[in-house]
Amino acid sequence: MSSQSLADSAISVGSRIGRQFSIVSMLPALFLVLWSAALIASGAWQGGPQLKQLGHEFGQPTVAKVAWIILASLITGLFLHPLQFAMVQLLEGYWGHNRLARVLALIRIDHYRKKKLDLRKQAGSVDAQLRELVDARLVLDSDPATLEKEPITEEDREGLLDSRRGDDFTPWILAAETLGYAADRYPDASRIMPTRLGNTLRREEDRAGQQYGLDAVTTAPHFTLVAEERHLLYLRDTRQQLDTSVRLCVVSVLATAETVACLFTDRLWLLIALATHALTYLAYRASVAAADEYTAAVRTLIDLNRFKLYESLHVRLPVSTEDERRNNVKVIELLRGVPTNVSYKHPATGTPSTGAAPPTPPRSP
Known part of the structure; x- marks a missing residue:
């Protein structure tokens, strides 16, 4: 050739x-x-x-x-x-069931549980400091006699922070929001995973569709079959970004191992491995960012296509969100393979539900 x-x-x-x-x-x-x-x-x-x-x-x-x-x-x-x-x-963070894998997973899970708790404590501390500072400013700016009759309210605090006088408290506001956002990136303590990517995906795995009583993991295959094509294209694009980042992270690890094996005895040449190691870190952080976008696409897909799912299952359409959550309890059980009783509502087709042909009218003599 x-x-x-x-x-x-x-x-x-x-x-x-x-x-x-x-x-x-x-x-x-x-x-x-x-x-x-x-x-x-x-x-x-x-x-x-x-x-x-x-x-x-x-x-x-x-x-x-x-x-x-x-x-x-x-x-x-x-x-x-x-x-x-x-x-x-x-x-x-799914590393297997052998003893070493379990020990490593427990160490990392414990680390992230402590980190989430620490972030919560820091956020609470900053909120308390901000509240004390705002109250002190309101006391200085107010008449003592007025404060005795009308104590400081949340509306007073919000009014101060929304005004020009609230510019002095911007660092505390930003710190509180940042710490709160960082803590919210983790799932519940009992569901924490041993890696950052695992926690990002697990958090939305537990939250997506929760407000409707839907389980994202159970209904994901069904949504991919009933959702609009343009919604699926958006979902596939975000999934592709996640897969590409993950693949690049893995091959960067392989390149780093290969470089270390080749240059282990070559002194300063071994520093070349830092380049692939840095690429591994960047690719991993990119995969976490891509996971955020992917899970946002999953939430949007559920928001926009859940009624199509109900129609495809011939389930009665809900009249309110409370009714929807109540109905979805049985729907999710059914999709999980649990025997349960669900009432169906079939669309009108213009023909008898039995599928039999309509009777032929008698001929006139």
Whole structure:
């Protein structure tokens, strides 16, 4: 097979695999292949990297070299693609059931439980300080006789903070909001996961659809079948961002391990591993940010398509949110496989519900 035909074959295979694979799998795989090729071309496996040798190999690209890089990236991406779900679970904190995995998970869970509690305490302390400072300012600005008749109210405090005089309290307001937001990023204490990504996904897993009595995990497959196409496209885009960040994080870990193995005895050259380590950290933080956007898309999908779900299940449409929550108790049990009694309301079709043909009118004599 010639170099040109090899390049054409590799490119044509990539074009037929699909958009999801090419973005989520191909780009991280290409990075890993290029990094590995750079280590090999520089002679890092045999001693200290030779930059002149690296420049010679990469400075003269040929069709054959490009074709082999593309082909190696395709093969690497094909092997990594089925492992996507396992990669996400690994970064979430599902590390298995062996003793070492359980110990590590417990250590990290305990860390995040303490961190959430500490954030709550700090937020409460800042709120108390802000309240004392505001009350002190109101006392200074008010007539003592008036305060004896009309004690300070929440409206007085809010009025002060909303006015120009409230500018002095901006640092405390910002600190309280920041600490409160950070604490809210965690799920309930009994549901905390051992990683930041796991806590981000678990928090919304527990909250999405809760106001309607819907369980997001149970109903997610059903929503993907009844939701509008444009809503699903938005959901897929956010999921693709999450998967790409997770894949890049994993291949960066592999590149870091590969770099350490090659340069372990090469003294200062080992510092090159800091580059891939930094990329691992950035990719992980990007995956957390992508998880926020993905879970927001899940919440929006439930908000906009829950009535389509009820109609598809032939369940009576609720007349109020209270009625909706009450009905969904049985609906969720049914979708979980629990035998329960749910009343159905079938749409009018214009034909008898039994499906039998209407009787033929008798002929006139």
